[in-house]
Amino acid sequence: MKLKRFKRFPRTLVAQILLLFLIGSLLPLVSLGLLNEQATHSQFAAFSQSQMRLTEKQYIDLYESYLAEQVNAIDSDIRKVEVSVLSLQSMAETIFSHPERYRPEEAHLLKHRNGYWYTPTAPVEGRGYQNLSTLSIDETIRRELTLSTLLNPLFRSESERNSNLLAMYYIHPKNGYNYYSATDAVLNDGYAAGWADLSDLPYYQDALSIRPGERRVAWTQPYRDATSNNIYMFTATAPVYDKEGRLRGVVAADVSVQDFVQNILDAQFNDKEAFAVLLDSERHLIAAQRQGEAEYERMRATGLVQWNESTRYAEYSDGGETQMLFTKTVPSTGWTLAYIIPKEKLLREFASSSAELADRTNGKLLKQNVLITLLAAVICTLLALFLWKRIARPIGSLSGAFIDLGNGDFSVTIKDNGTQEFHQLLRTFNRMSGRIRELLNQQVKLTEELEATVQDRTAELKIANEELELRIDELTRLESWRRRWISHISHDLKTPAAVAKGYIEAILSRRTNEAQAERYLFKIDERIETISSLVKNLNDLSLLETKQVQPNLVLVQVDALFGQLLRKWADPLSLEGRRLQLRLNAAEATIRADEHLLGSVVDNMMSNAIKYSAEATLIAVSSESDGEKAVLRFMDEGIGIPQESLPFIFDSFYRVDASRNSRIPGSGLGLAIAKEIMLMHGGTIEVEMNEDRGCTFSISIPINA
Structure with missing residues (x-):
């Protein structure tokens, strides 16, 4: 009723919509001009945060790749040591399995005043020092320690090839050893270092967990060796068995922890505010960079950081500062290589440059937004006047066409009125109507094809089922043949054996004369020949069927x-x-x-x-x-x-x-x-x-x- 008071207010719905659109557009444009700066600032801040997260992820990926490279380097050196120990084990087992093949120069052991026997420590060809020692002496120990000297060339060559090796040695089960050191950090002569029973040493016992025929190495946890200047090391061991499966000793190799990993830790991780640590499987410290040892022990004591086997990256707070923790496990030992770096330090330069760029961009965007708002207001006014005249007729045609479409008439089309904007819309409607009609036809065709496919698959399944039944019948026949085969073997072996047993019992009972005994023995020989012939034929048939001949x-x-x-x-x-x-x-x-x-x-x-x-x-x-x-x-x-x-x-x-x-x-x-x-x-x-x-x-x- 109120609209009648305004004689010039448009009465058609289209005209009213366009007029309200014009009014509704001009009012928000003023507000948008004022709020645009704040919105732009928020969007740029969100973009900066997104870029920072992306940069952070790239840094994480980079440091994870560094960690993977160093873990691979550690794992490769570990496996080199394992190859050396396995080579030593293989040669020792060959020597002790066939001692008759070797004639080494006999070792001359001296008796120490403390009661044990030894050869004085002496330098050998190349770099290194070597000596023999035993707590007790007999011909067996002397001979086997002498045989162990055949390992000396391999001791020397492996130590020269692998710079991580401190020492390689052979331990006899009766408290004797052949020791080769790559440096002068070697035992004093014989048992002066205080060894009592070598078979009680942890790494000797670790080696005995490996059974004959197993080709693997047992690793000790890192320890400080009092016999070698208190060097922090770990040991790889393997048992030596002869061809009869008897234990003939243990071969081992010592590796310095500090020399082994320090050059690896310093290769990529050289940031002064960060540090890398190498931990054993119990999370005890093996090696660390710079201040890393004290920092890690403090973190572990206060429980600042926790991780499990699946953790690769984690963040934790230390005194209000976020620290980034990267970890990677060494496959061959179960050790963990960890790298800790302050997060703020990692992203500091990127955050500073992002803030500066945001300030410059906001100033430019404010000026641009003012001009855009004014221009948009002018364009909206002109568009509203133009669309007022052009939009009413096409909308009416489109409305009628949709009514026909809803009534099931999919052949309906709309004539083009020459307006480019509606031209595309009307063409789209006409294509949609034709496409719906086409899809209905395709649906009918697909339904028919589906029914035909189901029938084909049913026939194929029937054929497959028949083939399966044939396979089951074949397996049943093979099982019957196997049982019959076992029955025939049992019978053909049991019958002559039973007859031979009867003749033997008759002879043993002494109820036969000499002529009968001779005849019985002849018959026993016939039965044994029958069994031998059967066994030979079985063996020949097996070799022929399995293509071994x-x-x-x-x-x-x-x-x-x-x-x-x-x-x-x-x-x-x-x-x-x-x-x-x-x-x-x-x-x-x-x-x-x-x-x-x-x-x-x-x-x-x-x-x-x-x-x-x-x-x-x-x-x-x-x-x-x-x-x-x-x-x-x-x-x-x-x-x-x-x-x-x-x-x-x-x-x-x-x-x-x-x-x-x-x-x-x-x-x-x-x-x-x-x-x-x-x-x-x-x-x-x-x-x-x-x-x-x-x-x-x-x-x-x-x-x-």
């Missing part, structure tokens, strides 16, 4: 090779009244073969032909060549093989006999071995039944091109 293939003439292998059977066959018929027709063919392995196949074929055929029957052997392979056939007039057994006769332990107690000797392994040998030659072995009686075995080998 490789054929020695040479070029041979077929008939010459097989004629030589078959002639040795002529006499045994004639003694039994059997006939051997040879028809060798492959005189020109040559093959690459292992004569010994092929001889085993031929012997197996002939042995089976004799065992499974009656006396005075014919055994015919023939050879032929078709240009690609040479074939050798063995035909007998024996009992033959049942048709249902043919697919299985080349399986391990398969016997045609219904019972394992058949009177015909055999283990069921011969044909399995023959098959493996033929596969190694790239050939085959087959069997077929003769028309009248007996069967024919055929072996074929590719002819050499």
Whole structure:
């Protein structure tokens, strides 16, 4: 009602919105001009804080990379020492496992007035000092200490190669040692330093935690060695076992903590207001820079800083000042390298330059904001007048189109009114309408494709399930074969063993006369020979199946090779009244073969032909060549093989006999071995039944091109 009092106040909603927009824009512009300076200052302060955090992170990454470099350097030197000790261990184990190979010059030990034996400390070739000593002396200790002098060249070479080594030595289990020092900081002669029982020393006991065959080194915690001028050191040790697994002593290497790490700590961390410390696994101090030792002990005593194994960076407050703590663990020892630096010192220069830049920028922004505010007020006035006339019609068209769209008419389009701003909006609306229509069509198509895909996947899963069932059936068959295989082995070993035991018990009971005892012993020998043959066949089959036997293939003439292998059977066959018929027709063919392995196949074929055929029957052997392979056939007039057994006769332990107690000797392994040998030659072995009686075995080998 109040709007009617103003005759010139626009009545359309669009005009009212534009008028209110103009009024609402001009009023805030004045306020924005006043508040712009404060807002700009706040934004710049936030930006400065963001940049400071980024700079802080870059410093953190930088110092973490420094820390990682130094940790890698420490770890590398540690591993060099481990390699030296393992080399010493390997050489010592070789010496004590085969002492008969070495003839070192015998060590001449002197008896000290305090009761122990020693060689005076003396310089050796190159740099270093060496001596032997023992609490008691006998021929064994003297000989083994003498053998230990063979380690002296390795002591010297490793000490020269690795400057971190103070000393290397061998400790005998009976309180003796061979000591080599890289410097003159060495023990006095023998036991004058006060050692009582060397096997009670911590690093000796640490070495015994390593079992025979283990290739690793045991490290002690850092300690001060009273026998070496109270040097702060740590020791790497390893046991020495001979080939029988007996302890023959311990080898060790001493490393000076200060010399080992001080040059590493000073390499990157040289800031006067910061310091680096190296700590052991219990957080005890190993080494420190400058004031670092006193500062760390104070921090630890007051509990200022705490960290765990996963901590890499942390901050803590010390007397109102924030300190930055960087840590990194040495992988090989579990030590921790830590670096502590005041945070304010790290970011001091960046904070000062950021504050100066902010002051200069705020002054410039204040002037710019005043001009922008005035210009914006003028532009808003002109835009409001122009849009008043141009915006009403396109908004009406757009409103009607959205109503049609909401009613489900996706074919609706809007005609362009020529206004560039609305031109893009109307085009976008038309594309949206077409896209919605297109997506609906695609949804229908995708639904159909999804249904087809589900059907395909269902079919694939069905096929996969069938394959899985086949695999399960195969595994079941293999398990059945394994049980049958174990049963056959057990039976074939138990039966002759039981028979032999019966004969032995009969002989031991003294109920047999001399003739019976001799016959029983002959039968015992037969059973033992049966067991030996079975074990040999098992071993041969295992070696062949696992490819541990490789054929020695040479070029041979077929008939010459097989004629030589078959002639040795002529006499045994004639003694039994059997006939051997040879028809060798492959005189020109040559093959690459292992004569010994092929001889085993031929012997197996002939042995089976004799065992499974009656006396005075014919055994015919023939050879032929078709240009690609040479074939050798063995035909007998024996009992033959049942048709249902043919697919299985080349399986391990398969016997045609219904019972394992058949009177015909055999283990069921011969044909399995023959098959493996033929596969190694790239050939085959087959069997077929003769028309009248007996069967024919055929072996074929590719002819050499």
